[in-house]
Amino acid sequence: MEVTTLIRTVGLDLLKPALPQRQLDGHKGTFGKLLIVGGAVGYTGAPYLTASAAVRTGCGLVSLGVPKTIWPIEAAKCVSAMPFPLPEKNGMLAGKALPQILEKLDGCDVLALGPGLGRGRETARLVWELLKTEKPLVLDADGINALSGHIDLLDARRGRPTVLTPHEVEFARIGGDLSRGDRERAAQDFAMAHGCVLVLKGHRTVTASPEGDVLVNTTGGSGLAKGGSGDVLTGVIASLMAQRADALRAAAVGVWLHGRAGDLAEQELTAYSVTPEDVVRKLPDAIREILE
Ligand SMILES: NC(=O)C1=CN([C@@H]2O[C@H](COP(=O)(O)OP(=O)(O)OC[C@H]3O[C@@H](n4cnc5c(N)ncnc54)[C@H](O)[C@@H]3O)[C@@H](O)[C@H]2O)[C@@H](O)CC1
Numbered sequence: 575m576e577v578t579t580l581i582r583t584v585g586l587d588l589l590k591p592a593l594p595q596r597q598l599d600g601h602k603g604t605f606g607k608l609l610i611v612g613g614a615v616g617y618t619g620a621p622y623l624t625a626s627a628a629v630r631t632g633c634g635l636v637s638l639g640v641p642k643t644i645w646p647i648e649a650a651k652c653v654s655a656m657p658f659p660l661p662e663k664n665g666m667l668a669g670k671a672l673p674q675i676l677e678k679l680d681g682c683d684v685l686a687l688g689p690g691l692g693r694g695r696e697t698a699r700l701v702w703e704l705l706k707t708e709k710p711l712v713l714d715a716d717g718i719n720a721l722s723g724h725i726d727l728l729d730a731r732r733g734r735p736t737v738l739t740p741h742e743v744e745f746a747r748i749g750g751d752l753s754r755g756d757r758e759r760a761a762q763d764f765a766m767a768h769g770c771v772l773v774l775k776g777h778r779t780v781t782a783s784p785e786g787d788v789l790v791n792t793t794g795g796s797g798l799a800k801g802g803s804g805d806v807l808t809g810v811i812a813s814l815m816a817q818r819a820d821a822l823r824a825a826a827v828g829v830w831l832h833g834r835a836g837d838l839a840e841q842e843l844t845a846y847s848v849t850p851e852d853v854v855r856k857l858p859d860a861i862r863e864i865l866e
């Protein structure tokens with residue numbers, strides 16, 4: 575089927591109506607419950623960054639399931655989010671963690687899966703099982719890697735809100751085709767073929783929907799080119815989804831906010847010195863620019 579690509583640049587006209595409203599009398603339940611699953615020995619920063627970004631972006635309650643060995647670290651680092659320990663094997667989440675994750679997910683609105691999960695057979699199997707959830711899903715990092723050779727599990731989610739946030743190497747691992755050198759077309763083809771919102775990260779991140787929309791982001795620079803920046807983005811997008819933004823809007827607004835927070839952090843600290851934590855700290859200023 576020939577699809578006419580309407581490529582739009584993300585601007586304030588799109589951002590203003592897409593940012594979830596804050597009811598003055600809302601309570602923490604009003605603003606959504608997010609479950610983040612990730613982390614491994616060696617990757618203790620990733621889930622913490624995702625959780626911090628989610629809280630900063632407005633989600634009402636953020637829970638964080640991590641392997642039990644690293645749980646004390648997450649518990650010490652996360653004050654506003656709620657880390658809890660899960661069964662592990664070799665420093666990564668074990669298959670035995672599934673029932674506890676599903677029980678927690680039952681009371682949540684959105685699942686963010688993958689930051690710092692690590693790559694092992696058991697974690698991959700866990701990802702495959704969790705893809706069956708009816709809940710909206712943001713899949714990142716090793717969650718995406720687990721789809722390699724199992725893309726049918728993504729196809730089976732068609733109709734359920736699913737956002738994938740690969741960088742170009744992860745995109746290639748799950749069959750994304752960048753051989754034509756056209757990132758917009760490649761993202762669109764993938765999103766339409768697999769029924770998901772595809773966020774193809776990098777300079778000028780491209781967000782594509784299953785319906786064929788293509789949105790190109792203009793914020794963000796080389797200050798974001800540091801391990802952990804992608805983990806922040808996952809938290810921002812999942813937080814917006816928990817606040818009832820639809821998957822495409824959550825992704826487009828999330829990518830813009832993340833990049834803009836990065837730009838503001840760069841202005842203060844230079845692109846050399848910005849850290850992903852600085853990006854989280856600048857999210858309020860980026861949000862304010864949409865609100866004004
Ligand atoms: N503080 C933490 O705990 C961190 C944990 N992280 C986790 O580490 C795990 C694996 O990350 P790795 O970086 O080892 O492996 P990846 O599979 O993400 O990347 C492999 C390599 O691809 C290369 N690459 C080439 N083109 C690229 C592009 N366009 N964008 C990004 N990378 C490109 C990079 O050199 C990178 O080292 C993930 O689960 C991730 O969440 C990272 O996010 C880094 C920070």
Ligand SMILES: Nc1ncnc2c1ncn2[C@@H]1O[C@H](COP(=O)(O)OP(=O)(O)O)[C@@H](O)[C@H]1O
Binds near residue numbers: 776793795798833
């Ligand atoms: N030069 C750049 N310009 C704009 N954004 C960038 C640039 N480099 C990296 N980013 C952004 O930073 C994030 C990096 O994510 P990723 O590659 O997954 O790293 P990690 O998983 O280690 O955090 C993405 O959102 C990407 O778009």
